Amino acid sequence: MWVSGSLIAVEGEAMTKKEEYEKRTEALLMPIIERNHFELVDVEYVREGSNWFLRAYIDKEGGFTVDDCEMVSRELSDLLDEEDFIPDSYILEISSPGLGRPLKKEKDYQRSIGKDVEIHLYQPLNKQREFTGELLAYDHDSVTIRTGETEMKILRSQISLIRLAFDF
Helix, strand or coil: EECCEEEEEECCCEEEEHHHHHHHHHHHHHHHHHHCCCEEEEEEEEEEEEEEEEEEEEEECCCCCHHHHHHHHHHHHHHHHCCCCCCCCCCEEEECCCCCCCCCHHHHHHHHCCCCEEEEEEEEEECCEEEEEEEEEEEECCCEECCCCCCEEEHHHEEEEEEEEECC
């Protein structure tokens, strides 16, 4: 491993500090997740205002409870204190991904086939930045949705957010 500026190279692959922190946190979390039959949805290390946040989004069949959050938070906090690989001060948050959870991993897309998704784009496509439709297909480069009678293929590089659509 070598360090150059804010990039860290591991096995020939450049990784930002943010990515490294997320990956190392995920590695610490996985034994806790597996032991308790939870699902790790995402880990993110983000700056909001003047504060850094290390967030883990966790789910389980039947819903993730406050007691589950507390247990994971305590165990992970102890491991993070032992490893001490994040030099910045940060706030640790453990939570359920909620209804508006983004689709990020292969399994998220797979379980969402046939369901309505909401897509937000970085730049307008046909003068629109937001689309809602049934997720028909996906691959590494694109997603295909049906809006009404029309099928649309949208490049994943154009998508700023894709999540399940929900009605209230």
